[in-house]
Amino acid sequence: MSGKRKELEQNKQEESMTLLGRSLLTGFIGGLFWSSLGVFLHLFNFTEISPSSFVLRSWVRAGWTDGWLGDVVSILIIGGLSVLVALIYYALLKKNRSILVGLLYGLVLWAIVYYVFQPMFPNIPNVTELDRNTIVTTICLFILYGIFIGYSISYDYHDTVIKENKAKQEEEEEAK
Template sequence: MSKQLQVQEKNTSEGSLFLKSLSIGFVGGLFWSSIGVFLYYFNMSEVAPKSFLLRSWITESWTEHWLGHVISIILTGILSMVASTIYYGILRKTLALWTGIVYGLVLWGVIFFVLHPLFMNVPAIHQLDMNTIVSTLSLYVLYGLFIGYSISYHYSDVQSRKEVNN
């Protein structure tokens, strides 16, 4: 195989890996924020995705209904692409469950502690009940695990295919 073809193949596989990471982030955001809405509806959490993304800045009545949830789920999917890009850039080479779990814990801490002043509609962490804390923490851990393991597994799979082809 010529050197130019090898470089082109490497760039193509890295590009497809990055696009796959973006799609993993989008789907993960959609799925896990939908679970967040489920937790909110069944009173397992005091906060829903709309509490963060819509109700903190928009006080229109439509944000309280199903349309608010749908728009929040879609926005979470888009923002999740940023989280997956960060994971892809820093941690994609680690194929361990613990990395994704810790990533989810870090994201939870960033959202509930660091970025909390941006979300005026969400109570401070010390004002939330234990069900909300445990539910949201579990949700973020599962989200981090999904993002982390999916991206790392796909990266590892692409690398092993490259080794077989060479």
């Protein structure tokens, strides 16, 4: 019986690691998808700011950053940064089931990027200088990103907890 317990504890540890891994993968994919959508929205003039403006053009003054290669590199970099965003959500908010938490997380991220980090991006105008379409579009994009990250990680966490509880119940029934 102690062998089964060790096996259950080992499975629990493996499941926790895979839960974290899945959360980080969710962050990476979310960063790729939503920054790609940001590039698309910039190309069709929904926003005057491209993700490339933040990530590359603020520090790299090469001609290739204005083209498709700059957009692709920016999308990949944002995907990597999004892993950190997902890790923060995982550490602090994974137990919340509400979609509202993801929405608020997206709004907080928008505020951090456009207010706190804005001085780091010299070629990005202040929020007060942006047009209404850019502000609304970027807020909506960040809200959707926050909901994607938040709901995906929370759902995965609660699904894992349910599976673990079910496995414990089955083990207890077998022990009786």
